[in-house]
Amino acid sequence: MTIKAALHLIENSHRIALIAHVQPDGDAIGSCLALAETLKETGRIIDIYCQDEIPVFLHFLKGAVNIKKKNQDISTYDLGIAIDCSDEERMGTCIDIFKSAKNTMNIDHHISNTYFAMLNIVDHKAAATGEIVYKILRLLDNKKIIRKPVAEALYTAISADTGGFRYRNTTAESYRIAAELVECGIDVEYITDKLYKTNSIERIRLLEKALGSLTLYNNNQIAIISITQKDLAVTGAKEYEIENMVNYAKDIVGVKIGILMKEANDGSVRVSFRSKDEIDVSRLAEQYGGGGHKAAAGTTIRMSMERARDAILESAIELLREQI
Ligand SMILES: [Mn+2]
Secondary structure (H helix, E strand, O other): OHHHHHHHHHHOOOEEEEEEOOOOOHHHHHHHHHHHHHHHOOOOEEEEEOOOOOOHHHOOOOOHHHOEOOOOOOOOOOEEEEEOOOOHHHHHHHHHHHHHOOEEEEEEOOOOOOOOOOEEEEOOOOOOHHHHHHHHHHHHOOOOOOOHHHHHHHHHHHHHHOOOOOOOOOOHHHHHHHHHHHHOOOOHHHHHHHHHOOOOHHHHHHHHHHHHHOEEEOOOOEEEEEEOHHHHHHHOOOHHHHOOOHHHHHOOOOOOEEEEEEEOOOOOEEEEEEEOOOOOOHHHHHHOOOEEOOOEEEEEEOOOHHHHHHHHHHHHHHHHHHHO
């Protein structure tokens, strides 16, 4: 029903801006590119925006290098679509493009979504926004074979948010969609290599620092990794290369909550939470103004690293007390 409404709105719009969230991931970028590549074929003008740079490991996707940071043009869009954004703030500086559009839409799967657009296509059960985009594209033309670049983008989106089909959010539907994408001729190993086997030496050096900072608390149930601006500067690693390092904390046997704290260049601290055993870390993130999913959430805190760690540790211990 709502997907039909989405299609209707898209079909009635000529100039469309797609906006990915800050610090973009495979789901946001894959979903944007799949929509853009398909809608361009229908003669529409589609531009993709993202405040931050696109990670190099996603550059293999068709159109990834053409994603813009700012709208250079003065004309506004008929439709602005926020992709994979749980709230407006996730668009960062690109929110202006979204707000100036005649109509707005929000395509997302986060449980914490704030329904901020005129039309909100939010499906909490979808493992990735890419699954929702797939359904929109199918509705657009059910019989048409999805072209390879579009299939690659969608597969990337779903693989990224399911950790390569390994997380609990992976559903039978995720596999069904993936199966159809494989039938479109994608090379699964090629995409997997691009997404998961492309470490720069800078990232490995940063990982060394991150692991060196790893500390266990609360009878080894909480593990915290800290990364400072100095660590980034010394190693030369990019911010996005921190992605997934939090799992080294979470994956330790006996650890229930893994936390990664990254010092931002504006003095705030970006915190990622990961959990096991049904512990709901989205509540931890919400306590500090953030959000996310039960097993993966995050927030930004305006404190020094030391104070942020003390506060979060106390809250995490409290959460374990309540939930175990
Ligand atoms: Mn997502």
